[in-house]
Amino acid sequence: MSNTELLGLERQERIAQILEQRGTLTVAEISESFDVSEATARRDLAALASRNLIRRVHGGAMRAHTVATSEAPxxxxxxxxxxxxxxxxxxxxxxxxxxxxxxxxxxxxxxxxxxxxxxxxxxxxxxxxxxxxxxxxxxxxxxxxxxxxxxxxxxxxxxxxxxxxxxxxxxxxxxxxxxxxxxxxxxxxxxxxxxxxxxxxxxxxxxxxxxxxxxxxxxxxxxxxxxxxxxxxxxxxxxxxxxxxxxxxxxxxxxxxxx
Incomplete structure (x- = not known):
């Protein structure tokens, strides 16, 4: 795996974490936050959605799930x-x-x-x-x-x-x-x-x-x-x-x- 591919995976992981915290993100927000093109942001979202880690919506994405129950630390x-x-x-x-x-x-x-x-x-x-x-x-x-x-x-x-x-x-x-x-x-x-x-x-x-x-x-x-x-x-x-x-x-x- 190349350094570019690994950086892309790390960026996708961070996007998924932000979505867990915030609930939604737009393509424009991803592009600005990570200094990537909107096309790259869309590819990142597509990759995350293919792994069922997020849900695509028009113009961005939202977290894939709502936690039914939550364990204590x-x-x-x-x-x-x-x-x-x-x-x-x-x-x-x-x-x-x-x-x-x-x-x-x-x-x-x-x-x-x-x-x-x-x-x-x-x-x-x-x-x-x-x-x-x-x-x-x-x-x-x-x-x-x-x-x-x-x-x-x-x-x-x-x-x-x-x-x-x-x-x-x-x-x-x-x-x-x-x-x-x-x-x-x-x-x-x-x-x-x-x-x-x-x-x-x-x-x-x-x-x-x-x-x-x-x-x-x-x-x-x-x-x-x-x-x-x-x-x-x-x-x-x-x-x-x-x-x-x-x-x-x-x-x-x-x-x-x-x-």
Whole structure:
């Protein structure tokens, strides 16, 4: 990829972020703010719309979605269902074997998994989370690869185009990730198109996909579909999972572990 192409991707990422904050942007505003021609601004919007990150309107664009529900920042979520998350983390850790390569997505449950890897040896762990990386570095017995990109201050995690470009080049033994919402019918869901795209990129690089989610995730809804439920291999959750959901997951060939 040339420097010009990378600059274009960075500009598009910034446009998407501004739209998330403001709701709308015109072609003229983009042209003036980024010192590019209106033709270039239109091409940027077309590229973003093709990835479902924005919605084109006459003369400009608007954000692609309205968030149905919003999670608290990770600092506030760490203590929610802490004991359940600890048990989920312990069970997920048992699924990971020494010498494996693991892609561990951030979030409060992902951090709970990281905390249970202290007895493992010679893991190579790739993560988007500053908290997860810090915990693994504290343990001192793994190779830790921190993904690059723009840092989301609410999640202490990396986001953006550069992150997705790096992920597209990876392949790992196991992917471990959380989710905003999950159901057998709708699969995994996320709050925004960007979050969905990142989660999808994580899932596509793993030979075995493990979703870690406490049972509250079965009672939530989120706007953007990530993947159908058949895209995952193992679900680790707690005893609060509705019996009908448990049956539906197992009918679809998914291994469900209850902690």
């Amino acid at each position: 990770i600092l506030n979520r760490q203590e929610q269902n802490a004991e359940i998350k600890k048990r989920i983390g312990q069970t997920a850790a048992r699924r990971i074997q020494n010498n494996e390569t693991v892609l561990l997505m951030g979030g409060s449950t992902g951090l709970a998994v990281a905390r249970e890897l202290g007895e493992h040896t010679n893991l190579t762990i790739v993560t988007d989370s500053l908290f997860v990386a810090n915990e693994l570095m504290r343990q001192g017995n793994h190779k830790v690869i921190m993904l690059g990109g723009m840092i989301d201050p609410a999640e202490f995690a990396v986001r953006g185009t550069l992150l997705r470009l790096i992920l597209s080049e990876l392949q790992v033994d196991k992917v471990v990730l959380g989710t905003k919402a999950i159901s057998a019918q709708r699969g995994l869901s996320a709050e925004s198109a960007e979050e969905a795209e990142i989660a999808r990129a994580f899932i596509h690089v793993g030979h075995h996909v493990i979703v870690v989610a406490d049972s509250s995730k079965f009672q939530q809804t989120a706007l953007v579909r990530v993947v159908p439920i058949e895209s995952i291999d193992t679900l680790i959750t707690d005893a609060g999972i509705p019996p009908s959901a448990l049956e539906s997951f197992r009918e679809r060939g998914i291994t469900v572990e209850i902690v």
